[in-house]
Amino acid sequence: MQTLKREFPGIPIGFSDNGLSIAGAVAAAAMGAVYIEKHMTIDRALYGPDHKASLIPSEFAQVVSLVREAESAMGDGKKTVGEDESKFRPIFHKALVAMHDIPAGAMIMPEMLRSQRPCRGIPAKEYYQALGRTAKVSVSAGEFLQWDHLN
Incomplete structure (x- = not known):
C-alpha cells in the first residue's frame, strides 16, 4: 500500500x-x-x-x-474527545491539588501545586491559567483547587 x-x-x-x-x-x-x-x-x-x-x-x-x-x-486528523473517553475523563485525568495550606490572599506559585487523580477541580492542563492568581479563600493541603477559590 x-x-x-x-x-x-x-x-x-x-x-x-x-x-x-x-x-x-x-x-x-x-x-x-x-x-x-x-x-x-x-x-x-x-x-x-x-x-x-x-x-x-x-x-x-x-x-x-x-x-x-x-x-x-x-480518525479524521482532528483531536477530539470521544464519547467513551468523556465518560472516564474525571477518573483518568488529573486536577490541581494544594501541596500545603494556601492562605487567602496568597499568589498561586508552582511550588504550591501538584496534580492528582481523579479530576475533581481545576484540570491539570489549565495549570498555567491558575498560576499568578490569588487565593480568595484558604485552601487546605491536599484539597482540590477550584476556580471559585481564585481571583
Missing part, C-alpha cells in the same frame, strides 16, 4: 484480495486503501474456482464492519 501510494501520488489506491482471510482487507483500510475488493458467494460448495476462495455473506458483513471500525480508529 505504502509503495503504491508513494509511486502514484494523488491516485486512489485499492486492495484486491482473493483469499478467505479478512486481515488483509482490514490492514489495507488502516493503511488508507480507498477501494477494497473481496469475492463473495452464497455457497462455497457451488461449482467454479471462485466460490471456494470467496466469503459467505456473514463473513463479508464482518469484513465491512471491521473495515469501518479501522477507518473510524484512524
